Amino acid sequence: MTLQSVLQSLLTAFNSLGRSRKLLLIVLVIILLLYSLGPRLFGYGTYKHRYQDPNTACMAQNLIDFQSRIDNLDAFHSGDFADAVASKRMAYVGNGNIAAALGSEKGLYIRLNRALSQPINFWPVVQTRIEGSKKKSTVLDVKSGLAYKMQVLSSSSGCINVGSQLYAHRSRPALLVQDIRIQNPSTLPIVVEMDQIRDSGWEHVEIADASFTINGAETVKYKIYSSTVPLLKSDKVIAIAIASVSIESTTERVEANSIKKFHLLTAVHYTQPMLAEEAPKYLPDCIQQAKGELEKGLGINEKLLRQEHTHVWGKLWYSGFSISHSKASGAINGDRINRTLYYVLSNAQAPLHNVMSTQQDKTNIEKILYFPDNCYSGHSTLKSDTLWIEPEDESQIARVVTTWMITLEKLGCKLMVGAVKLTDPVTSVLYITSDHQHMQELKHAIHVKEINEAPAHEHHVIALHKHGHHFGGLPTIFWVSIALLIVVFHLFLFKLIYNEYCQGQERYSRSRYSL
Template identity: 25%
Template sequence: MWLQQRLKGFPGLLSSSWARRLLIGLLLFLIFYWYLGAERRWSFLGGSSVPGGAAGECLQTEIHMWKSIVERGEGIYKSPEEPLDTPFVTGNGHILIDIDSNRLWVASSTQPGSAPVHQTEHAPRIGVHLMGERAEARATMLRFRKGAVLSVRCASPAAVQSPRDCVSIREEFIAHRSRPNVFLQRIHINNPSDRPAPVEISASSPAPKSRFSSSTDMVGDGEVELSSGTVQVENNQVVMVVVVTRKLKSRFQVPAKSEYSDNILSVVWTSEPIESSKLEGTFSKLRDGAKKEMEELVRVDVNDLVQDHQQAWNDLFFSGVEMRKITDSHTPSGRTVNNTLYYILSSSMAPLLDRRLSGEERARLESSLNYADHCFSGHATMHAENLWPERVSSTAQILQLVTLWTLTLQKRGCKVLVAAGAHGAMQGMVLSFGGLQFTENHLQFQADPDVLHNSYALRGIHYNRDLINLAVLLDGEGKPFLHVSVRQQETPVKLYACEAGCLNEPVELTSEVKGHTFPVMVTQPITPLLYISTDLRHLQDLRHTLHLKAILAHEEHMANRYPGLPFLFWFSVASLITLFHLFLFKLIYNEYCGPGAKPLFRSKVSSKREDDHFSSLDVS
């Protein structure tokens, strides 16, 4: 009853002009407040526009360049505002480090094609923390071309409100590409505040029942931490692991308005699978080898180590796949492709980078890399979602993916590329993506004509010491065409190419910047869309051996392949529409023109007579 009385009085309340103004103002404020959005609302009410307060704002300033790197397809990152459930790892085929879980994975074999599939209980990442209670925000990035994981943390005391007074800790984690036993953690601390920043550096202690133990040792004049343990493998055998890590001061201070940089070097030596009875002798051998390598590393400039590592990764990613325009949901994105390439390369050894490799063995591997006969046989893997997964959420899934790729390449004629390690894996994956195959006399592009509505480029395809770039592009009308360019090496070799059917005279490929274009022709029966060879006569003779029924332009092929609905369907629809209108016309005709039909128009006189008639009936 009380509520009903109040509701009855509500219209009277609105009759007041000040009440109406107040209500209109409140509605306008709510609309404006909703329009601002969550982050702007907080800023409008006097808070920070970035979650995390001063530390969050400092973090956004530190990582503002990362977005452009991601847009170029050269990395991925996660932050409090943009979480990402994917492993951030660095590896070289011998070791693999999962930065988030702080776990070391090792390989039990030095043969190319084997991966670091054994997880150890050793924690390779050294903890760097600011002492005291502080608000902290963190972001992590995976840089493909640097083969590194970058970490940025911003910390501020609770009393600090300005992001300019936050202390930032930048770390870079590197499993060295050309030195398979080396793991490097770089540290840079920036303290712009007016007070010193106390820092604590600590390593994770082994669990009570851990297979690993640690002790302190000396290498030269420096102190190192020596960790050792075993990993159980099949046949009741174990893999012995010894890690030597350079020690830093456990506690120190970074003065106000200053910076601090240092590097933590680790050397990881592993054994082949051995019996438990051989542990003692194996441990001594691995310990001495790791300490000796650490002595050599201490004398090397760390910047040179990093430069060699980054150059090796840049050389690997000179080849690759670039996604330009995707028009369906089945084709992997550029991020998915680059993630997969990085994960496979991080888990693959690189024998071509081994300084101990003999000249004869190096020449053999390079020869197989330059012409991998019969690789890649079969259809293209572009739409194989298990080979190019959109989501990888753990290191174990990475290693399963490596196993699947290795098996696929070996079964599709690419064993020589698998034996070439990371460089061969990159070539095999690029060849497989587009359906490129080496035969005895030529390289052929046998992509499915029905999927050429996507635009992509295959970079750095090795062919007799030359590097070929092949792209599927779309013109202004959406019609696909092929673009080929060549990067010739010191000793130029003539290359020739012709489109499907090779009816036209083969074109000599040169190193011109503009490259060469070829139309997409589709033959019946289906044959490769492009042939590339060093033998001009071979391509000229090829046209006589294909025995084709027809050669169509791509748009003609698609029109024949998808001609639309049959004529009978459209004839049936037109007939039904015609019959419906005839039936409707008949109903209207019978209503107004048939026997007993009512007149369509009535005169005023007849209308008046009818009205008078009905009026007299009402009176009576």
């Protein structure tokens, strides 16, 4: 049987059908075509193969180890560095004593009042650059307190990788650690620029050279920077000393099929704010403390040093909570919550895990933690936009952290006063206290939108958070199919009514007057 005869027989069978059956068959064929061809016509449900840049493929290969953490919102990837917004490009690290960031043009930050908000004209992070068309990206692992910056360059022999890892050591709060790894699998040598700015615009800074021999074998050279730093909006100063490992050259040649590594430590020690005339006598002690912390860190194996750090961060994240993902516009989801909590923890000290804390100090801290008046009794923090902004630089992080610290401090059980009137979110309007400073800071801890009653969680509100719209979570093709079925049903119903009243009346008339 030929194709022509098959088509002719199908056409004959189709013509033999009645009008209603023809219409129903046509509608079914249209539905099948929309179901099968719809993804290609409207661009959903299928993957369109596109040319992938070799550098993009190299970057994707580097991100494989981070993918599970990124999916679980334990790590955050900036995407293409050139296109990323500032809040995602910055990979920030801190330990309550010092802070710095990869992907940022700012330098070192130290503690002032409640956050790491005091900038220092000192840049501890070594910037790496490689010639050629490359891809750059940053990853912030909030669960481990590690920041990564990756640069990749595709070659015929593989992917050239220049990676930096940065962390502010959690149990050794004076240490900032940067590990650089350069991998060259190509058949030609490459040159990597190493930009170590260190002090710039720091007035009256004194610089001294020093060295340290690790286990009687390798000698490491470092520099010591010491001076005073004027405080923001104050007439007081801080005495500070910074010991930082130096790199030998601003350019590094990496031979073919080889790997080069750099282990760079920075130790920072500073005093409490004081009058400018009192600060110089504290500088010698700061210098000795910074030297001692740096040399202790150099004497520890790189992997053990990092394991100490990540182990403490794991303990800090031990307790927590989960929240379902909301697709509503402007909703606060797990990614923003985890990132904000990480910023707060990075600005908070952890004396229980500090190697310099004595057993008596730790016992006293544990006793304080058992006091019931340290609980939080304020309003829901999820309703305040000021607590969940996306900071774009270190100063904005310090402002967010300060707001959090004031909120948690002033709305604790010990300092709360009974409410005179209720607001949304629920908080007190009138306070009576003898502490004027407490009242001045309390206004930064109250986050109120308006005074009214919160609406009930109706079905459309729940659907909005779960699916991003008010129509529930069924796919679009389902609603299209339902609409087509309704149309077909009404056409069929119209056909029945037409046959019953119009054609039936015509048959009756012919039978009545026929001879």
